[in-house]
Amino acid sequence: MRIGTFGVVEDRRRLQSRITALRVVMSVIFVLLLGGFWFFQVFQHAKFKEMAENNHxxxxxxxxxxxxxxxxxxxxxxxxxxxxxxxxxxEHSRDLxxxxxxxxxxxxxxxxxxxxxxxxxxxxxxxxxxxxxxxxxxxxxxxxxxxxxxxxxxxxxxxxxxxxxxxxxxxGAHLLGYVGEASEQQVADGVVATGTVMGQSGLERTYNEILMxxxxxxxxxxxxxxxxxxxxxxxxxxxxxxxQLTLDASMQRAAEEGFRTTGYWGSAVVLEPATGDVLTLVSLPAYDPNAFAAGIDKATWQQLNTDELRPLQNRAIQGRYSPGSTFKVVMATAALEEGVITPETKIFCAGGGTFYGRFFQCLGHHGWMDVRHALEKSCNTFFYTVGNQLGVDKIHDWSQKLGLATKSGVDLPNEVESIIPSTAWKQQRTGERWYPGETISVAIGQGQVSVTPMSMAVMMASVAQGRRVTPRLVKATSNGGTWEQVQNPAPAAPVTLKPDTVSAVHDGLWMAVNGAGTAVRAKIAGRDVAGKTGTAQVISLQGRQRARGTGRDLRDHGWFVFMVPKDNPELAGVIFAEHSEHGYLAAPIARHIIETYYARKEGRPLPVMPAVPGTPGFPAAPAPAPARPVAGDGADEGGVR
Amino acid sequence: MFERRLSTHLDWSLLVAVLAIAVIGVVMIFSATGGASREYWTQIYAVLLGLGAMVACMVIDYRTLVDKAHWIYLALLLALLAVMLFGVVRGGSRRWLDLGVFNLQPSEFAKAGLALILAKLLGDLRRTAPSTQDLFLAVALTAGPLLLIANEPDLGTAVTLLPVLGVIVFAAGLPLRYLGIAAVVAVVSAPVAWMFALQDYQKERIVTFLDPEQDARGAGYQQIQARITVGSGGVTGKGFMKGTQGQLRFLPVAHNDFIFSVLAEEQGFVGVVVALGLYFFVIIRSLDAARLAKDRVGAYLVLGVLASFMFQVVYNITMSAGLAPVKGLTLPLLSYGGSSMIATLAGFGLILNVRMRRFTN
The missing domain is CATH 3.90.1310.10 (Penicillin-binding protein 2a (Domain 2))
Structure with a gap:
């Protein structure tokens, strides 16, 4: 053996002790390792288990x-x-x-x-x-x-x-509304979590919880x-x-077609008087709700908000306009109900009348007028006189009873109140008392009278039905099985009109369309259309002088309120055509809606709207409806004159 | 050379423990690679080849091997030089020699080679303690392969040569004051090294280790994932092939560096106790072989071979629990790796060899 002889005993002992040292060191290390694994796997197991789950x-x-x-x-x-x-x-980003x-x-x-x-x-x-x-x-x-x-x-x-x-x-963009991500305010209100898509407008908003x-x-x-x-x-x-909405899609389409054919912006509301069902609700110009559904981009949103034509505004419930002569329907009803006149009471029109020292003009020399003829001819003198007899507070009360003052209560968000002045209202607003002379202007729907198309439609439906009607947009809901009918909302204050009142007003409105009235353009052979036109001043004569040259469109708005047929009406509604100057130019739109209603009811092909002479959409061939009507395409400005 | 009666002195319990760990490793690789994968079969072949190498290292008397240690050492240096010149590049480092059938990683064999040459150098001494000259020679012999391996670059494997040197020198009677001096030098040089020697990425690793949350998406990611893997295993584990961390690749190179984490996740604390117990048994049993060795050469050889094994086991398992910085250091016998398996089994062949021949002349 050449190598590996045993060393001295001392050397051997040192080797043994150093090996023992290694053994001790390794034992300690392994105990520590075991402790480490125990700590992670047993003691902190729950924490790491959760972390692992979050991982995968x-x-x-x-x-x-x-x-x-x-x-x-x-x-x-x-x-x-x-x-x-x-x-x-x-959470999973390594480098965001x-x-x-x-x-x-x-x-x-x-x-x-x-x-x-x-x-x-x-x-x-x-x-x-x-x-x-x-x-x-x-x-x-x-x-x-x-x-x-x-x-x-x-x-x-x-x-x-x-x-x-x-x-x-x-x-029906304004009616249906649109959806969008919950705003910070909505999240702060605690209704929904961030990022939730919820209804932001129209029915989408009102019935968000049901729809969501x-x-x-x-x-x-x-x-x-x-x-x-x-x-x-x-x-x-x-x-x-x-x-299931109360809306009739074909009538809605007919109404929108009517506006496009005539070339007006505006609003239309048609109700079924017996139920308060909203059959048509138009506000134009509109916007494309599809643009909101997928998250609207900033530029489009900006444009919609700054557009002077205000396409985001739902004119039917958010636009307030002077009703003009259409207000005479309220006046006639109020006067008859209050007993200020009977259907046979006659008032003489000599082209106007003097009240409180001031002469108020009529548009004609009508002679002796009863309420029916006064409605037919839209005689101002007659309504000045009954208005004066009623007083502004009675006018206000009856407007409210018919649903014209305050809100209509339709199930859409952000409705504005219609304003019918009263002594209390003026006192509260200006601190001044009401001058009786002001009542004379109110009697023909001028002065401070300012109403939404929706409240006008409710008034017409109430007059048509003979009791206060509350509008509603939803007929029934369903989980996919049977439909559950939605209860009709009860009117705030139920009102029933006297049969004499109803027949007199209906007759007058029928004569306006079918007799020597102002609304003959709405006449449909075989259908007893009853209606009344009105013109809403955009600006006073003095204001007109001041606004000259500012580029604002100062032409008057046209109204047409209607019901059909005269007896037991099936439809009641309102057409409001911006800057159409004459109510009779709005009447053909109503006519088209009514014809569509009957065609649909009787199973005939739906009518096509003919061009209407005198409107901006005439005589040029009606342009096909743009797929996505965008505000500001100039259909209004491009009119005649 | 091999006498039949030697088999009666063979340490069967150590052999069985070593093979048990290797089998557990094969099973865990099966799980970590999603079934009978290429890695799984490679590992099986490596175990079989390693058994051959083990037998080869057992039958030749270790004294003969130590006698020829300088030739083995030289062959090793040549192999490492060959790697430098003709090596196969994978993953940015040149570590393998292409032998046609398989790639061999000579650095894995450097540990046993170094143990042999150091055992020869220090075991032959007539002095009671190595002289300064002896120590310098030992350091020089270590530095050769270490630098070649570090140059590949494979810092992890290179570092495993240091315990071989350290443990053999320690066993050979290095005066304890040297250990004290080494400790002082380490403490003093740390800041210097921090400022001048370490690369930015290396510093980052150390910082990350001390506070893994600081960089939970970058370098600290693996460390946190390792802790989650181990911790989520619980007492009984998630079950074979049911570990989410390993199976869904939240833990990188699960079959390799982090095989112990996979075991901890799927087999739980129970599996960890078994595996740690086996490793501890293997180490204690090997230390016994050194204690019982017939001569100093045998003792040094056993300790040298065992040194790198202990170092890698302790480091890798600590790292697997997310308690040490992540380094590309495998777990001998358990991790995937053919050369490592063969070299490790060959090393245990040497250890068994020494114990088996403690009564022979």
């Missing part, structure tokens, strides 16, 4: 489709379509900055806007997806999906979500690059309730 489990919201809306005959008005949202889940840059590049989206969106949601929990591209195109979805396959965008998710589809021609349904959720397992491996469980969303 994601809860994806399944957005509930909003309830479908139908018209009264079952035609689909608003439904849902599948769309894709591209969102960022910051890079993600946004890359995402903007592959989708062609505006990077600055994307950053702004992410910044706005910065404070929210990072597991909540931030939608950066709404209603993505298939090309965008494909681009993102491909990147995800390359593990490049693990923090980006593409979700399929139901999105609202409104009629392509913006039919409840979102579901899907728990999935994802791997480290965010790819879904499998679904753990799924709670399906509950679709919002279906709603």
């Amino acid at each position: 489990q994601r809860t994806l919201p399944l957005r509930a489709p909003r309830g479908v809306m139908f018209d009264r005959h079952g035609e689909v008005l608003v439904e849902n379509r599948a769309s894709f949202n591209i969102s960022i889940m910051r 900055d890079r993600t946004m840059r890359l995402l903007a590049k592959v989708t062609g989206a505006d990077e600055a806007q994307m950053r702004e969106t992410v910044e706005r949601h910065r404070r929210e929990p990072s597991y909540r997806p931030i939608v950066v591209v709404q209603d993505a195109t298939l090309a965008q979805v494909a681009a993102v999906t491909a990147r995800r396959l390359d593990f490049e965008l693990p923090d980006v998710v593409v979700q399929q979500v139901p999105t609202r589809r409104y009629p392509a021609d913006a039919l 349904g409840s979102d579901g959720a899907r728990r999935v397992v994802v791997n480290s690059v965010g790819r879904e491996i499998r679904t753990l469980d799924e709670e399906p969303p509950t679709e919002g309730k279906r709603m």
Whole structure:
């Protein structure tokens, strides 16, 4: 043996002790390791278990489709379509900055806007997806999906979500409303979570809770690059309730066609007097609610808000106008009900009358007039006289009883109050007392009388029905099974008119259309249309002088209120045509709606609106209705004169 | 050379423990790679080849091997030089020699080679303690392969040579004052190294280790994920192939560096106790082999081979629990890696060799 002889005993002992030292060191290390694993696996297990689950489990919201809306005959008005949202889940971002840059590049989206969106949601929990591209195109979805396959965008998710589809021609835009992401205020009010899509206007807003349904959720397992491996469980969303509206889509379409054919902006409201069902509710110009459904872009929103024609305003409930001669319907009803006159009372018209030392003009020398003829001829002198006898407070009371003062109570948000002056109202507003002379102007719908088309329609329906009518927009709701009828709302204060009053007013309005009246353009052979025109001054004569040259359209507005047939009316409504100057130019629109109603009722083909002489839309061939009427296309300015 | 009666002195319990760990490793690789993958089969072949290497290292008397240690050492240096010149590049470093059938990683064999040459150098001494000259020679012999390996670059494997040197020198009677001096030097040089020697990315790693949350998406990610993996395993684990962290790739190179984390996740604390117990048994049993060795050469050889094994086991398991900075250091016997498996089993062949021959002349 050449090597490896035993060393000295001392040497051997030192080796043994050093090996023992190593053994002790290793024992200590292994005890420490065991303690470490015990600490993580036993002591802190719950914490790490949760962290592991957060790692690989994601809860994806399944957005509930909003309830479908139908018209009264079952035609689909608003439904849902599948769309894709591209969102960022910051929880899984390794480099948010890079993600946004890359995402903007592959989708062609505006990077600055994307950053702004992410910044706005910065404070929210990072597991909540931030939608950066709404209603993505298939090309965008494909681009993102491909990147995800390359593990490049693990923090980006593409979700399929139901999105609202409104009629392509913006039919009933103001009535149906639109949806949008909950505003900061709405979130602060605690009704909904951020990012929730909810009704922001129209019926979408009023009945948001019914339409919204409840979102579901899907728990999935994802791997480290965010790819879904499998679904753990799924709670399906509950679709919002279906709603059957009182609206008649064909009449609504006819009304909008009527405005386009004549070339006016304005509003139309048609009710079924017996029920208060709103059959038609038009406000033009309109906007495209589809633009809101997929998240409206800033430029469009800006434009809609600054447009002088105010396309976002629902003129039917938010526009207030002087009613002009159409107010005489209220005057006649009030005078008859109060007993100031009987249907046979005659008043002499000599082309006007002097009240409180001032001469008030009539447009004709009508001679002896009873209430029927006064309505037919729209005799001012007659109504000056009865107005003077009634006094402004009685006029106010009857306006309120007929639904013309205050709000109509229709189930739409942000309705404004119609104003019919009274002594108390003036006292409160200006601190001055009411001068009886002011009543004379009020008697023919001028002065401070200012009403919405909707309240006018309610008044007409109430007069038609002989009792106060409350408008409603929803007939029934359903979970997909049977329809549950919605209870008719009770009027604030039920009023019933005397049969004598009803027949006298109806006769007068019938004569206005069918006799020697002002509204012969609404006459339909075989249909007893009854109606009344009116002209609303946009500005006083003095004001007109001052406003000259400012470019404002100062031409008067035209009104036409109607009911049909004269006895037991099936329809009552109002047409308000901006700057049409004469109420009779609004009447053909009513006529078209009425003809459409009967054609539909009797199963005949729906009529086509003929051009109306004297309107801006004439004589040029009526342009086809633009698919998306955008405010400010100049149809009004392009008129005659 | 191999006498039948030697088999009666073979340490069967150590052999069984080593093979048990290797089998557990194969099973965990099966799980971590999602089934009978290429890695799984490679590992099985490596175990079989390693058993061959182990037998080869057992049958030849270790004294003969130590006697020829300088040739083995030289062959090793040549192999490492060959890697430098003709090596296969993978993942940015040149570590492998293409042998046609498979790629060999010579650096894995450097540990045993170094143990042999150092055992020869220090075991032959007639002095009671190594002289300064001996120590310099030992350091020089270590530096050669270490620098070649570090140059590949494979800092992790290079570092495993240091325990070989340290433990053999320590066993050979290094005066304890040297240890004291080494400790002082380490403390003093740390700030200097921090300021001048370390690259930015290396500093970052250290900072991240001390506070992983600070960089939870970058360098600290793996460390946090390792803790989550281990911690979420609980007492009994999530079950075979049911670990979410490993299976869904939240933990990188799960079959390799983080195989112990996968085991902890799927088999829980129970599995950890079993695995740690086996490793502890293997180490204590090997230390016994050194204690019982017939001569100093045998003892040094056992300790040298064991040194890198202990170092890697302790470091990797600590790292697997997210308690040490993440380094590309595998867990011997458990991690995926053919060369490592063969070299490790060969090393245990040497350890068994020494114990087996403690009564022979």
